[in-house]
Amino acid sequence: MxxxxxxxxxxxxxxxxxxxxxxxxxxxxxxxxxxxxxxxxxxxxxxxxxxxxxxxxxxxxxxxxGDRIPSAEEVRAELLRHLDGNPPWEALRRTFRAAAVQMDEDTGHWKRATRVICHTPGLRARYLEKHLAWTDALVPAITPRLGQEAPEARLMTQTMINTALGCFDVALMRWSDGDPGPSLAALVDDVFGFVRFPDA
The missing domain is CATH 1.10.10.60 (Homeodomain-like)
Incomplete structure (x- = not known):
């Protein structure tokens, strides 16, 4: 047979x-x-x-x-989970911390991938394109929650999201070069803790 x-x-x-x-x-x-x-x-x-x-x-x-870096829709869905009951900046921290926890579960892969992306201009540019897509997806979710008049609320939202992405990148770069070093989730908590947004 x-x-x-x-x-x-x-x-x-x-x-x-x-x-x-x-x-x-x-x-x-x-x-x-x-x-x-x-x-x-x-x-x-x-x-x-x-x-x-x-x-x-x-x-x-x-x-x-590959298909392991979250899409804009996936990042937005994760943010929406954390926006209920949390200020926007805290929701962003929790969103990126959730990604960090998943990456900590496969440290070898993600540390290597991060180093390769950071040290290759063409790959870095492609990664930044994903940042732009994430920003476009997250702005409409956060802007109505800031309680400010547009366009001020949208401007603050864009600033907040891009700051969050910068914080995540700083944590990623420190984590990828450290061996063994702290977990990525811990670094995300540390870096996000350096920043404060009023009423957010």
Whole structure:
């Protein structure tokens, strides 16, 4: 009788191969530099063909970003969870702390990915594009809660969100270069604690 592979098993296998390729590529990027590593280098280290590589990733950039960085919609949904009963600045802290807790659960992957992104201008630019998308998604959720007249409320909201993103980036960079160092969640708490917004 011919054996068949269930869709669930195929998905697990694909996830395992994707994870293995990502780990191999990130180690190379972190050691040698993103721009110096080619797809040929990655597949040689992973023991697969280039054709197989492109079944899983469109390009090198997708290896770094994949689908693990939250979308704007996911970040907004997390913020809305924390806005009930909390001032906007505290809700933002809790939102980014939730992301930090998840990243702390896979420290090796995220520290390497963060270092690669921070040290590669092209990847840094793509990451900042995600920041802009997050800002656009979060502004409408926070602005009505500040109790100020527009456009002042929108201006304060944009300032607050961009400050939160800056705080998260500072915590990320310190965390990714520290070994072992404090957890990312702890660093997020520390950095956000340096900033105060009136009535927020």
């Amino acid at each position: 011919r054996e068949t592979t269930t869709p669930g098993l195929r998905m697990k296998t694909r996830q395992a191969v994707t994870q293995a390729l990502t780990d191999t590529a990130l180690e190379l990027f972190d050691t040698s530099g993103f721009d110096q590593v080619t797809v040929a280098d990655i597949v040689a280290a992973a023991g697969i063909s280039q054709r197989s590589f492109f079944r899983y990733f469109s390009n090198k950039e997708d290896v770094v970003f």
